[in-house]
Ligand SMILES: Cc1ncc(C[n+]2csc(CCOP(=O)(O)OP(=O)(O)O)c2C)c(N)n1
């Protein structure tokens with residue numbers, strides 16, 4: 028059959044066949060028997076193909092201009108690879124015509140087209156499975172049957188017959204031989220692309236166009252190639268140098284994955300052309316020193332000095348410091364005259380824990396600079412293959428990526444996939460075919476690339492950057508490479524991976540392979556290659572010589588957004604937190620108002636009415652109202668407030684109602700954002716059901732934005748232990764390890780109310796055990812006003828410390844747990860210790876002082892009143908850490924004759940007892956108090972925090988209250 032005769036299959040006829048097929052699918056009897064036979068012969072997935080005949084693949088793509096906006100750039104110049112013109116055979120004005128063509132011809136030609144489309148589609152979906160990705164070629168690559176033309180009934184004799192494609196792959200007609208060549212070039216080279224899982228047609232079409240138009244073959248100018256070689260040379264020489272000078276010292280070298288360096292460089296360079304001016308990096312151990320030096324430009328001399336065991340910061344601001352491959356740094360770099368600020372976030376050993384911290388920082392920075400379309404600031408997260416597959420935090424971070432309250436306009440994830448995790452093989456560390464599978468959770472495109480082809484790595488890095496800027500969504504680069512040495516430099520890898528390491532030993536370095544290629548291509552001479560390495564080595568030597576005399580001249584904190592803040596000193600830390608009564612009333616009016624046409628829930632109007640009356644009378648201000656007053660007052664002072672947590676906008680206990688929902692339209696209204704013109708805004712975000720990920724995010728936000736009150740709320744305090752890594756590794760120790768302050772507030776519902784083991788305790792004891800070196804504050808307030816001051820204090824001092832708050836549940840509605848407006852008014856402040864409001868007897872008649880904290884105070888208070896006891900007085904420790912030594916001493920000094928009891932509702936091995944007992948004893952010793960030490964009253968030691976039986980709870984609670992009040 029001649030080509031012209033095949034023209035019947037262009038546009039309209041293609042649709043005709045697709046329509047015919049649609050009819051066949053719904054009712055096979057409705058089509059001509061010859062067509063029925065034809066369709067029946069097709070495989071199951073022909074449905075997809077025929078559907079696509081009318082869709083993006085068959086029809087013309089929209090030709091999104093941005094796909095081709097690849098301005099040649101100085102460093103890595105890329106020119107588009109023109110497709111060989113011989114392959115292009117446009118249908119020269121052929122008119123659709125069925126004249127003179129028999130049904131058998133139509134059937135044969137249509138069958139060819141459909142089968143070819145199925146094959147092409149199979150390559151788009153699964154071509155990556157046959158891509159040449161592993162530099163070590165450890166496993167023979169299996170052929171996938173769907174990528175074999177024979178599967179579709181093609182035989183060798185079909186190879187050269189023209190097949191009508193109507194624009195697919197850019198061709199009107201192509202032979203099967205040509206088609207196979209093109210799809211294999213595009214999908215089975217050194218790059219494997221997974222994108223057909225993306226449901227958004229524009230994103231899918233963009234990627235298809237971007238890669239198919241150039242058969243996914245990068246082509247670089249000579250200058251670009253030399254630049255890539257130079258970056259590889261820096262990467263390799265740096266590790267070699269460290270290996271020579273500090274043999275056996277842990278550095279978690281990048282060797283085997285050096286293509287990371289030019290790839291990152293490309294992201295920054297292309298990003299700067301597309302509007303980026305700030306990148307926040309998060310990464311683990313592997314290659315971190317190399318990235319610090321060769322991407323972020325940390326001075327070599329500083330790194331060498333740290334290798335010699337010297338501190339990274341001046342002695343006087345040392346903190347407890349951290350190992351060198353956890354440290355943060357920041358720098359400015361220029362790309363073609365455009366400045367890009369780079370920072371690498373400090374991280375703990377815990378893999379992937381830094382991910383959402385980085386995202387939170389990016390979000391805060393975007394807000395700071397008004398980067399509303401998120402074009403300027405971006406996160407790059409580097410991952411190990413085992414960690415990316417294994418750590419749940421990766422999924423949590425991905426889940427945040429497109430949520431309104433957390434999105435950051437897309438992150439580039441770069442996996443340094445060295446095909447091993449410490450000693451563990453991929454087959455033992457993941458169930459899926461790739462380490463990157465989890466990214467499909469958010470339908471991110473995934474570019475697998477062979478790290479021994481640095482041009483391919485740079486090429487996909489560029490596409491990733493363009494995709495992020497175009498769609499503001501996450502994108503994954505999975506760079507297959509290897510790890511030349513053991514997990515660290517003192518580790519013997521062949522105990523467990525003998526075959527792999529025999530292969531690696533014989534395998535030339537990425538740089539050597541690439542240099543050889545460029546010499547072969549005539550891009551560079553052999554001498555120039557060597558010179559590149561020796562020249563760089565000389566620079567390293569020079570830095571090395573001066574390292575022993577190197578002194579960091581200042582710590583890199585309290586700069587930028589943090590300037591004006593200082594290191595916390597002294598004991599008096601109440602800050603200026605009082606607010607004029609007039610202002611409080613103004614806020615009170617705003618938070619109980621809503622637009623006239625807003626349909627508020629009936630029950631809420633009643634609640635708001637009562638609230639408003641209390642504010643007017645200045646009495647009975649409950650917890651949630653005090654909180655709203657604290658937020659509102661900060662907002663009108665210009666401090667932003669960001670509160671996130673599960674169901675936080677309503678409040679787990681239906682107490683907050685910070686966001687109102689119109690009962691007719693579902694519109695939202697935030698009364699706190701309608702106090703005054705020009706006020707700062709509050710962002711109250713209902714979070715996804717994650718603890719670690721979200722807490723990390725808010726911590727990150729607080730690192731970048733000291734002028735905001737940032738809060739995370741747990742649904743119940745217990746759930747915070749799902750975020751233990753963030754608490755231990757960042758919140759409690761970040762300032763000491765990395766000189767990074769945070770004013771983050773954690774709100775943790777806590778209190779024994781008979782709700783069972785999992786809804787009673789926020790594990791106060793754990794937080795207290797973490798306290799040391801003035802690292803954070805732990806409070807367990809008993810009054811709304813004191814909570815009000817504790818919140819305001821967070822941003823009204825010249826330093827920042829995390830604040831852990833045990834928050835109430837039943838006390839949210841307790842008639843005694845209320846404050847007066849004037850307790851927040853002029854002259855008031857936070858109280859670390861609170862004593863009885865009313866003196867029941869003279870100080871020297873007091874027989875017992877009960878020290879307590881939090882909710883149990885109200886149980887004690889009510890029972891003392893019921894029994895009309897006069898000689899027992901209460902001292903509430905509102906703040907547990909820093910321990911209110913001075914205030915407690917002053918109070919306890921009033922009662923030298925009394926016995927001292929510590930009363931808590933938690934079991935003895937929990938709550939504040941273990942922490943507070945020695946502190947109280949020290950105060951008593953200083954006073955020479957006759958009682959010597961405090962006596963414990965509370966639940967006995969227990970395994971679970973609380974009983975699940977309400978009756979037992981009530982009995983236990985009554986007993987401990989009784990013991991606390993019974994003297995003698
Ligand atoms: C949460 C966590 N668990 C365990 C470890 C101990 N550990 C350090 S590196 C490593 C292997 C990481 O493998 P991979 O993510 O592939 O990175 P690679 O070292 O291969 O670059 C392990 C298990 C850790 N650092 N963090």
Ligand SMILES: [Mg+2]
Nearest residue numbers: 412445447448
């Ligand atoms: Mg690995």
